[in-house]
Amino acid sequence: MGPVPDGARMIAIGGGKGGVGKTFLAANVAVCIARAGYEVVVVDGDLEGANLHTCLGIPPPPRSLADFVANREEDLVKLLVETREPNLRLIAATHANLASAQPGHFQRVRLVSRLRQLPVDLVLIDLGAGTHPAVMDYFLVSDDGVIVFSPEPTSIENAYAFLRAAFYRRMRLGMMTHSVRALITQAMDQHNERGIRTPADLLREIETLDPGEGVRFVSTVRSFRPRLLVNEVRTAEEIKLGFSVRSVCRSYFGLDAEYLGYVNHDPGVRRSVVARRPLVDVQPDCDASVYLQRVAHKLIQGLGAPGVGPELSG
Template identity: 45%
Template sequence: MSDQQMPLQFSRTSQGAREARVLAVGGGKGGIGKTLLTANLGICFARSGMKVVLVDADLGGSNLHTCLGIEFPGVSLGDFVQRRVERMQDVIVDTGVDGLSLISGAQDFLGSANIKYTQKMRLLRQVCRLDTDLVLMDLGSGTSFNVLDFFLVSDLGLVMMVPEPTSLENSYRFIKSAFYRLLRHREKNQALRRVIEEAMEIRNPREIRTPYDLIRVVSQLDPTRGAQYLQWLQEFRPLLVINQVRNDEDRDLGQAVRLACRKYFGIDLDYLGHIAYDDAVWKAVRRRAPLLEASDVESELGRSLWTLAREVGRRLAAAPGRRRWEVAE
């Protein structure tokens, strides 16, 4: 299937100074393919005629530039965070792929994984205002507040996992933590905020284990807010992709995870599909080259990446144009 056959484009908003659509790629565990997926989705959208900026938001562990064959970008996100430049637009570098640019994190500075709240807010505001069609953010692993906030400020958040028990466990934790963090941002009542913070602890006195448990507790304290939390839960729909699929059991995992999240968390994941295990992936990493080179487009792996890009494009086209968490001025 040729690039031109793939309906990836979506409309840009027309409200004054247009903001880019933002997709964040996250997951609870490192080494699961987030960076490779981000890079190659970017290539798919750029080849479809869109203007795309990749942002390496894996603070302290950046390597998105390596997957694109870029040795050492002259400027990076660190220059913006440390105010050596004022505009994020000034740290964008070319990738060699038409329409695809990169904001690299290659020049990590000491403490880059633990940026201050004010630095994070400034960064998030300017990410959303980049003059482009689409921003793809490659997030770090785990459930730190920085990672969760990058995930939540996006128009769509994609959770990636592999068919391993550790990845499965960490993905459930990531999804649950992201929803709790979303509630924490939206809730202004200090007493209810404390309940949410309790829920984020693995061991808590109210024995809150799932979003349903939290909503039950909040409903007892404030029925109106409990109903609002339930509505937010129903609206919270992260995308899901399974990577490194080797057999039928692995292929079935995506639907199994979706059903488990709906049953136990009340969260209806949007399962996009899977990526088959392929030696071409680690070979591309070793040669420091994009996976989707011309020779790879028609492979099974290439077709699966284009299929995922098409599904992401459809979701972005249907997105309401408002983010789950608006960054305050």
């Protein structure tokens, strides 16, 4: 999304809807990338429903992100838990405080900068469901934001809600003047008084108000490149859905989204979850594992060779 800043590369996996397979995908893609030789930390960002450790076959770790949120532990390195993969470590989300699981704004800023400072090539965050500000922040500060959906109306609906939330937040952050930011806040309410329905409507209003901000708005849109991942496809038609959603992102938001890939509906997936082992471990040759490896391969393009650290030039 933005230019690659110094430090570990960050990839966020989100998509709004619970149950579309974000955690399963994060665990398996992380294993694939670690096996390609990169040092990877995978973070369970779901403090209200932690189970990334289960997908990786690890018992609930005693230390987790909850210790950082509760100010019990400042040093993220101490929260790292070893996995079965030599290059892969986990920051779990277990034992969160039920009364206040989500970190506040300043904690989130601190968390993100600490994650980037981890001495690894790549940090992969598995986001929780919904569009909580914490979820959106992780998504927007990441170098790559992956939106996962399955070919079902409920999933599509939540994915677009997620994308709308990400889009307007990102645009608001990119604007310089208070009045334009206020206008974007108004547009985020779908029943706003000005009748702004779409991003194109919003751009027209901004251009009237302040042409300079209009130019900035367009360049901010251009720099935002979410990546689309379709999970649980069963037919060729459902694979094409990724292309269609990409087209709609362009015609509705003006966004140049990338179709990252797809993973098929595979009976092995359920078996691997029940066995609490990554699918790429249990059935490395099944279709879903082949597709997961393709996704991993695409995500590490541009990362530089393993072992020499991340490419910092951006």
